[in-house]
Amino acid sequence: MVATPVLPLEPATPAHICPFDQACSYLEAAAKELKLDAGILEILSHPRKVVTVSIPVRLDNGEIRVFAGHRVQHSDILGPYKGGTRYHPDVTLREVSALAMLMTWKCALLGIPYGGAKGGIAIDPKQYSVSELERITRRYTSELIKDIGPSVDIPAPDVGTSAREMAWMMDTYSMNVGHAVPGVVTGKPISVGGSRGREMATGRGTMIIVREALADRGKSLAGVRVAIQGFGNVGMAAAELLHEAGAIIIAVSTSSGGIYSETGLDIPALKAYTAKNHRSVLGFPQTVPISNADLLTLPCDVLIPAALENQITQENVNQIQAHIVAEAANGPVTLEANQALEARGVVVLPDILANAGGVVVSYLEWVQGLSYLFWDEERVNREMENLMVNAYRQVMEQSQKRQITLRLAAYTLGVGRVAQALSDRGLYP
Numbered sequence: 001m002v003a004t005p006v007l008p009l010e011p012a013t014p015a016h017i018c019p020f021d022q023a024c025s026y027l028e029a030a031a032k033e034l035k036l037d038a039g040i041l042e043i044l045s046h047p048r049k050v051v052t053v054s055i056p057v058r059l060d061n062g063e064i065r066v067f068a069g070h071r072v073q074h075s076d077i078l079g080p081y082k083g084g085t086r087y088h089p090d091v092t093l094r095e096v097s098a099l100a101m102l103m104t105w106k107c108a109l110l111g112i113p114y115g116g117a118k119g120g121i122a123i124d125p126k127q128y129s130v131s132e133l134e135r136i137t138r139r140y141t142s143e144l145i146k147d148i149g150p151s152v153d154i155p156a157p158d159v160g161t162s163a164r165e166m167a168w169m170m171d172t173y174s175m176n177v178g179h180a181v182p183g184v185v186t187g188k189p190i191s192v193g194g195s196r197g198r199e200m201a202t203g204r205g206t207m208i209i210v211r212e213a214l215a216d217r218g219k220s221l222a223g224v225r226v227a228i229q230g231f232g233n234v235g236m237a238a239a240e241l242l243h244e245a246g247a248i249i250i251a252v253s254t255s256s257g258g259i260y261s262e263t264g265l266d267i268p269a270l271k272a273y274t275a276k277n278h279r280s281v282l283g284f285p286q287t288v289p290i291s292n293a294d295l296l297t298l299p300c301d302v303l304i305p306a307a308l309e310n311q312i313t314q315e316n317v318n319q320i321q322a323h324i325v326a327e328a329a330n331g332p333v334t335l336e337a338n339q340a341l342e343a344r345g346v347v348v349l350p351d352i353l354a355n356a357g358g359v360v361v362s363y364l365e366w367v368q369g370l371s372y373l374f375w376d377e378e379r380v381n382r383e384m385e386n387l388m389v390n391a392y393r394q395v396m397e398q399s400q401k402r403q404i405t406l407r408l409a410a411y412t413l414g415v416g417r418v419a420q421a422l423s424d425r426g427l428y429p
């Protein structure tokens with residue numbers, strides 16, 4: 001299904017797999033399974049608010065450049081809008097709209113009291129100095145000042161951003177309103193009210209979901225062979241925690257290419273190496289280089305795409321050899337590829353479950369901030385683990401009860417809860 005164009009979306013090019021159209025197709029499948037009222041489906045197919053801003057910034061060389069920034073607020077039926085902020089050259093309004101919709105279902109599935117949003121700036125952050133990035137982030141935040149807030153919309157990190165950008169956003173928002181407002185963003189540094197455990201949270205959540213899926217098949221993480229695409233915040237944390245649990249990480253990659261080791265990578269040593277090597281994994285001793293495309297088709301037990309959308313497509317799906325695909329990234333498997341994997345019996349652990357650890361700990365950070373109480377890491381991890389395992393079990397039960405795929409099961413749970421709340425609150429007049 002393609003939603004009627006209420007949104008000022010740029011046209012989708014036929015060659016491009018449009019993430020927003022894909023997100024709408026998943027929503028429609030869930031609505032069909034749930035026999036949702038057509039009016040509810042129509043409401044949920046559109047973001048509630050779309051903000052696009054110009055970000056004029058003076059670069060270090062004196063030149064003025066204007067960047068395009070977006071914030072899409074899909075739904076606040078269950079609570080304040082919530083979702084990350086992406087800095088990447090391919091950011092478009094369609095992509096941000098799709099990611100905002102995913103956030104709505106993800107928060108509902110996990111049972112945390114948020115709606116869904118996402119933001120982004122079309123920029124390659126690697127091309128700019130730290131002070132340029134700070135000016136860009138501060139101007140973007142100022143432009144959004146009326147649209148965000150601790151009970152309105154709470155940004156967090158995503159691709160190309162981290163705790164550093166969240167601290168700048170928090171500071172800019174606070175300067176504008178005249179007092180410190182730590183709750184306006186999550187994923188902040190601990191020094192300004194961040195939570196212990198947030199940095200590792202998305203990767204930890206992925207590890208937990210993979211562990212549970214293996215346990216259901218009578219296996220443990222020990223000795224399982226894993227390939228991970230993307231070695232940023234999420235991929236690196238997942239690699240570290242899986243390695244700690246005894247899994248053998250045979251390959252990882254970044255945008256500059258990947259590395260392979262038949263006997264498994266020493267992840268702590270690799271982490272230290274990338275910190276000194278401009279985040280690239282290339283050249284790590286006793287490994288062979290591997291392309292991002294080849295990494296995806298390696299023989300392995302678990303494949304974890306942890307980079308960007310549309311990595312497993314109709315073109316490469318028949319070469320995928322993993323038995324489990326855990327979507328640490330948002331939307332890494334296209335609609336057609338997902339159908340092909342499921343038809344072959346490959347277990348696809350869907351993004352709105354497999355990468356929910358990040359927003360869960362964002363929620364715990366927000367709760368700690370609002371109550372002025374800060375927990376130790378063990379407590380944060382324990383609370384997160386409970387929410388993740390609980391959601392995993394609900395998805396499994398739903399899948400068995402309705403005889404549907406894990407993705408459709410996760411969607412029916414998330415969409416169903418939002419639809420129920422929408423109808424209980426009363427449909428828009």
Ligand SMILES: NC(=O)C1=CN([C@@H]2O[C@H](COP(=O)(O)OP(=O)(O)OC[C@H]3O[C@@H](n4cnc5c(N)ncnc54)[C@H](O)[C@@H]3O)[C@@H](O)[C@H]2O)C=CC1
Binds near residue numbers: 309
């Ligand atoms: N940061 C978070 O807490 C959360 C992130 N996610 C999702 O996880 C994914 C990764 O996000 P982060 O790790 O935060 O981003 P990041 O910016 O920290 O890392 C991204 C990684 O992907 C690599 N990469 C970029 N393009 C690539 C390509 N074409 N092929 C292979 N690798 C490529 C980069 O080099 C980098 O290693 C995204 O889909 C994001 O939406 C989902 C939930 C929460």
Ligand SMILES: O=C(O)CCC(=O)C(=O)O
Binds near residue numbers: 156187359
């Ligand atoms: O931590 C958050 O609030 C959002 C994380 C995010 O952007 C995501 O789950 O895709």
